[in-house]
Amino acid sequence: MKKLRQSLETTPNVDMKQVNNLQPLQKLIFLSLVFFSIFCTPLQAQEADPTKGKSLFNANCAACHQLDKKMTGPALRYVETRLSEDEGLDRDWLNAWIRNSAAVIKSGDAYANKIYKEYNGAAMTAFPQLSDQDISNILAYTAQDKAAPAVATVTTQAPTSTEGGLSKDIILGALAILFALLALGLFLVNKTLRRFAEANEVEIQEAVKRPSLWKAFLKNQFLLLATAIFFLLSSAYFVYGYFMQVGVDQGYEPIQPIHYSHKIHAGDNGIDCKYCHSSARVSKHSGIPSLNVCMNCHKSIYEVAPSTATEEYSKEFYDGEIQKLYDAVGWDDAEQKYTGKTKPVKWVRIHNLPDFAYFNHSQHVSVAGLECQTCHGPVEEMEIMYQYSPLTMGWCINCHRETNVKVKDNGYYEKIHEALSKKYGVEQLTAAQMGGLECGKCHY
Amino acid sequence: MYEPVGYEAYGEYEVFPNSQEALLPVEGTIARGYSLYDYDNTNEGYEAALKSLKSPLEVSEIDPKRGKELYDIYCGICHGNKGAGQGTLVKREKILGVPSYADRAITTGSIYHVIYYGKNSMGSYANLLNEEERWQVTAYVEALRSELIK
Numbered sequence: 001m002k003k004l005r006q007s008l009e010t011t012p013n014v015d016m017k018q019v020n021n022l023q024p025l026q027k028l029i030f031l032s033l034v035f036f037s038i039f040c041t042p043l044q045a046q047e048a049d050p051t052k053g054k055s056l057f058n059a060n061c062a063a064c065h066q067l068d069k070k071m072t073g074p075a076l077r078y079v080e081t082r083l084s085e086d087e088g089l090d091r092d093w094l095n096a097w098i099r100n101s102a103a104v105i106k107s108g109d110a111y112a113n114k115i116y117k118e119y120n121g122a123a124m125t126a127f128p129q130l131s132d133q134d135i136s137n138i139l140a141y142t143a144q145d146k147a148a149p150a151v152a153t154v155t156t157q158a159p160t161s162t163e164g165g166l167s168k169d170i171i172l173g174a175l176a177i178l179f180a181l182l183a184l185g186l187f188l189v190n191k192t193l194r195r196f197a198e199a200n201e202v203e204i205q206e207a208v209k210r211p212s213l214w215k216a217f218l219k220n221q222f223l224l225l226a227t228a229i230f231f232l233l234s235s236a237y238f239v240y241g242y243f244m245q246v247g248v249d250q251g252y253e254p255i256q257p258i259h260y261s262h263k264i265h266a267g268d269n270g271i272d273c274k275y276c277h278s279s280a281r282v283s284k285h286s287g288i289p290s291l292n293v294c295m296n297c298h299k300s301i302y303e304v305a306p307s308t309a310t311e312e313y314s315k316e317f318y319d320g321e322i323q324k325l326y327d328a329v330g331w332d333d334a335e336q337k338y339t340g341k342t343k344p345v346k347w348v349r350i351h352n353l354p355d356f357a358y359f360n361h362s363q364h365v366s367v368a369g370l371e372c373q374t375c376h377g378p379v380e381e382m383e384i385m386y387q388y389s390p391l392t393m394g395w396c397i398n399c400h401r402e403t404n405v406k407v408k409d410n411g412y413y414e415k416i417h418e419a420l421s422k423k424y425g426v427e428q429l430t431a432a433q434m435g436g437l438e439c440g441k442c443h444y
Numbered sequence: 445m446y447e448p449v450g451y452e453a454y455g456e457y458e459v460f461p462n463s464q465e466a467l468l469p470v471e472g473t474i475a476r477g478y479s480l481y482d483y484d485n486t487n488e489g490y491e492a493a494l495k496s497l498k499s500p501l502e503v504s505e506i507d508p509k510r511g512k513e514l515y516d517i518y519c520g521i522c523h524g525n526k527g528a529g530q531g532t533l534v535k536r537e538k539i540l541g542v543p544s545y546a547d548r549a550i551t552t553g554s555i556y557h558v559i560y561y562g563k564n565s566m567g568s569y570a571n572l573l574n575e576e577e578r579w580q581v582t583a584y585v586e587a588l589r590s591e592l593i594k
Contacts, residue, residue: 059529063541063565072564122564123487270532272517278572285453290466296567300539344464346456355448 048133053141056134060127067142069302070336072122074115076142087111095135100126247354253386254348258328259321260385264308267380273372280361280372288347291329298325302333313383350387351376357393358442368431369406374399393442400436404428478575485561490554497553501579511584514577518569519585527588541565545585546592555582 057065064072083089089111097104097112101124104112116122130138217223265271273280276293280286302322309315326333330342353359364370373379377388389395407413407429417429424433435441451457455465469475483489483497516525522542524530529544550558559578562568573581 058540059543061541063543121487269521269536269538271521274517275521275572278518282574288454290571292567293572296562296569297533297539299567300565305538344462349454355452 048136048140050137050141050144052134053137053139056130056138057141060125060130061138064122064124068146070334071300072336073119073124077144077146079142080139081143091136091139094139095132097124098130098135098138099128102126248390248392249350249352249387250390251386252350253384254350256348256385257345258324259313259317262379262382262385264304264383268308273379277372280365282362282366284360284362286361291325291345294325295329295331298322299331299336302326350385351391353391356443358444359396367406367410368403370403396442397432397437400431403431405431405434481560483557483560489561490557490563493557494551494554497551497556499552499556499579499582501576501583506583507580508584508587510577511580511587514573514581515584515588518572519581522566527585527592539565544592545589550585550589552582552586555585 061076065074065076067077068075080091080094083094093104093109101112101116105116265276266273276289277286278289278293304315304318304322306315308318325331325345328343328345330339331337332339364375365372375389379385405413405417405428407417416434420429420433421427426433430436451465453465456463457465460467474480483493520531522531522533522539523545524534524542527545529542529547531542533539534542556578558566559569559573559581561570569578
């Protein structure tokens, strides 16, 4: 399990948005761009502005097009030059196409029909509202060169041991064996020395007989009793401790088949827990999302931003994990379609009550209105999911004793709440007072 | 009793294809409480839904509070809680091209159709929301849209 981890340190990269502090090279590109578009479109009154183009592109076109990657529609970098060089199509054609591609296709235009067929008759939205200026802004944006990849310095870290628990055990074991060997050695040395002494007829003087400590101890009955009790108690303590942790898996943190990070999804990007664990609202189980739910976002998100990478996990590592997701659902990212070859992801189950206990999520999440974090801990900070709570009976009972039932806006509870609060003489009922301690509620 | 005799949710058992307990409904069946959706996942189906599909909910059955709750969980992350296309993922530039509802000529029918099948890079939400919930969300999207247009 030891592996080299690489971290990427990106030099502050120059963002396209910051036009005011353009580097000389980019200034040159920018200027030549402006000249280029002026020469291409003599009718144009104003200069084309790739910055405005970018925001227009993101708002209108990015749902289907990216600059360098086929999505629902073709990649659009250098589209204008490509079309004029390969197909002899000019700006007028582009204007007509973008404003209403269906009309161009209907008019029988050869290239329009060809590309329409190539994309299996996917319809491009019509944009009659875009002005000539808007379109040239967008095209100026698509004519920009790709930003040079940020210069990355790769530093390799010393492998860190992830097996702290195990290695401690090993050290302890080794120490115990060492001591045993030492004792054995001493015993053997003693024995051979004695044999030598016998052979050389050296008299070893036995110590003068004194009442040995051991005998004195055996005679003192009180001391004997006290130690016996001490030993019994302490072993009882350890036995009890041992039995109490049987079946309690607090802190269990298995390695999952895909390194899926709750920190990145639920924390950094603020995705609601129920977006993925959608059955928590309505059923016993919270459920693990099926992979089509992942693909709602990951059709578009095929890599992580460089800023997502950390010391411990590099961008390559994260991108590889997204690739695993694609392999599992059978998504061909280059072709943008499903191959039909799937292989289910075998997530390792973490929380699991024994079969004789009944727990229902919707009762706690929808009815009681509890936050997931009360029971599952700071999930939005977990890079790797682990079991936060002990899930013992005492844990359930404690909370039922302390937590008030949420009766507000719940017509179902009006009558019973009135009757019970009269019975117990309290304003607010706890879950326990409503029957949350009855064995049959949790045990079938 | 610690290890259940019955099949547990998400378990791995040999009787199932691929040993996978989580299965799709049998082709051609409809779960209790659902009804048949008659429009195809094609451009024509979209046009037909846009024109003729209407909500089965009475006005009195529309619950904006629940609609908002569901919308904020499932749609707000991209479309923004106001529907202007500025959700968290868009602001962080993870997903682009999410339109404002005001910019699209959408109707009750087309919204439901898009929730059911998805559209281009937006996925389907049919398995996360049940039929009634989908109509609640549809109604809420319409309300947001009329807010935006105002």
